[in-house]
Amino acid sequence: MERALQWIVVVAICASSTLIRAAGIAETPHRKLSNVDYSDVISIDCGVKEGYIDLLTRIQYQDDDIEFGEIHTISNNSFETQPQINKQLTSLRSFQEGKRNCYSLKPKQGKNKRYIVRGYFAYGNYDNKSMPPTFDLYIDVTVFTFIRFSVASNTRRVEAIYTSLTDTIDFCLVNIEQGVPFISLLELWPLGSASVYQDLYMDDEYGRSWLARALTRNEKEMNTVLGIDLDTLNDPYKLPTEVLNTAVSALRLSDSVNIWRNYTDKSFEYKVYLHFFDFEERVDSSEKRIMNVLINGFGEGVQDINVTENVSLSYKKLLTLQLTVEQGMGINNIFIKATPDSHLPAMLNAYEIYRLIPQSVSPTHQDDVDAIKRIKDIYKISRMKWQGDPCGPTGFTWDGLTCNARNPPRIISLNLSSSKLSGNIDVSFSNLANLEILDLSNNQLVGEVPEFLAKLSQLKILNLSRNSLTGPIPDALIAKSKNNSLQLRFAHSTLSYNFVTRLINKGLNPFLSLS
Ligand SMILES: *[C@@H]1O[C@H](CO)[C@@H](O)[C@H](O)[C@H]1NC(C)=O
Ligand SMILES: *[C@@H]1O[C@H](CO)[C@@H](O)[C@H](O)[C@H]1NC(C)=O
Ligand SMILES: *[C@@H]1O[C@H](CO)[C@@H](O)[C@H](O)[C@H]1NC(C)=O
Ligand SMILES: *[C@@H]1O[C@H](CO)[C@@H](O)[C@H](O)[C@H]1NC(C)=O
Ligand SMILES: *[C@@H]1O[C@H](CO)[C@@H](O)[C@H](O)[C@H]1NC(C)=O
Ligand SMILES: *[C@@H]1O[C@H](CO)[C@@H](O)[C@H](O)[C@H]1NC(C)=O
Ligand SMILES: *[C@@H]1O[C@H](CO)[C@@H](O)[C@H](O)[C@H]1NC(C)=O
């Protein structure tokens, strides 16, 4: 299976500061939603008991109907920087128990599609300890970031663009023994299929939040009131109007627009998107705006300078510059500066920076995921560890399971001994195609020993002891056991008279292991 690269948004910034709302906060998320078809969006308001439609945004929120964790509400529900999701941030779910707790998202589009997965975390001192936790976040089997609060009252948001290799996306919170993990809001937006959204004229099609940025000394604000027809722009990045019609410009030709960042982790590759939409009316149509873009131009310990020369903007034409910052470089600053040929100073509308995360571990084979989840459902198995991907990553394999190291991994043994299973042996067991060991002993299973178990070509050990199964044992299984390829165990079973008779008739002793 292909190993996909997953991207995590480091930052998405609208270059102009006109969107600043809260005083004293340089970067304020701005999120305006309407006219968007949300039917493919999954929004989970963690910690609420019932789903609802938000009156402000018309978004349908689901409750987080999951097995584990505790729900809490925050008394002080004033999140000035997140007015649109104020309501959603007042409840949360915390996970006192278990190392990994997961939300399983099942988007309609299924696997091999790209999604934006987004989580919000508002601590709000819900536990009265004034000690926000630090914990890891995984998407499926890939650890993608951690949550840490520098200020307890802050809201943390993480966002990742994720190509799902399986039909469900597991969003997992992992306890690293630095407090109890929790989550306030979880969202999934499908990406890249423009036809899902109709008649979109404004706002952010992908639900991105654009942070506003404070001006630096040599910058000024630019904005336009001209209507922008997003239809004719044909913008694959789907920038909202607010992002397009505001910008920053350098004060003078000799000044530059400076972005300072502190991405010192050089083990990652970064993608930088610089969005330009030059709406400034020209007095003289021959006036040009030509710029050079320097990544890591100056600054401590930064040697690499990556220059993109002569970026020329045309009036009311959208231009997005996609720049790669290779591993080993990090990002310290990005300078945008007019060239000597330019008549107009440098400008910028918005930028986005992503960190690329290699997905080094594969999630479990889809067939096995489907089968084991069905088994979990049918027998109502509730175990702390039975969350997220069944096999991975290392250290998180579900208890009672072993998996091989293939890519993708397969389940090779399943031990559900003494697990209070009742009812028939479900056909799902036979879908675990690589199963070598199946131990269902000491349960309350009834019905016949099903023929389909013989479909498991790798099966070496089958233990059905201590159940209330009835015979006959299918010939296919008998053949396998006579052949020495399968060890059958029925010892101490409560076998029906018929079953025992059939075994004896076949020359087999039901109270011993058969081989
Ligand atoms: C509630 O939040 C507001 C605004 O963030 C803050 O000024 C106030 O001190 C908070 N009150 C309590 C009791 O934490
Ligand atoms: C926190 O303190 C408030 C006010 O004293 C109380 O109502 C609430 O139940 C406490 N919450 C927890 C989780 O202890
Ligand atoms: C940049 O980040 C590193 C590591 O995260 C930190 O040690 C350093 O103080 C930061 N520098 C600035 C200027 O913020
Ligand atoms: C950029 O423009 C200058 C001036 O016209 C020219 O000398 C230089 O070669 C150009 N650089 C590139 C990479 O095209
Ligand atoms: C510099 O930027 C270009 C264009 O994005 C990219 O192809 C190249 O790999 C970058 N170099 C480094 C060292 O990051
Ligand atoms: C299954 O688990 C039980 C109890 O944990 C253990 O006694 C038994 O040996 C296991 N079965 C196999 C096949 O390893
Ligand atoms: C079931 O049978 C296997 C194979 O003989 C054995 O290793 C295992 O311990 C048995 N399980 C129990 C719970 O007796």
Ligand SMILES: *[C@@H]1O[C@H](CO)[C@@H](O)[C@H](O)[C@H]1NC(C)=O
């Ligand atoms: C019996 O074992 C042989 C060799 O191990 C194998 O080729 C054959 O398919 C087995 N027959 C059955 C019914 O499992």
